[in-house]
Amino acid sequence: MAKKSLKVDRAKFEEIVQNLLASKPMKRENVKISKRKPEKLIPPQK
Secondary structure (H helix, E strand, O other), X not given: OHHHHHHHOHXXXXXXXXXXXXXXXXXXXXHHHXXXXXXXXXXXXO
């Protein structure tokens, strides 16, 4: 499930990551954690 959602929302996920970096450049570690658990950043789209 996680793999599928990650593949489907890959573009959206990258966009959100860029937004996070732009709005909070100091919290780069958060982005690394988000990459491991994209479900936390992107809500499940069913």
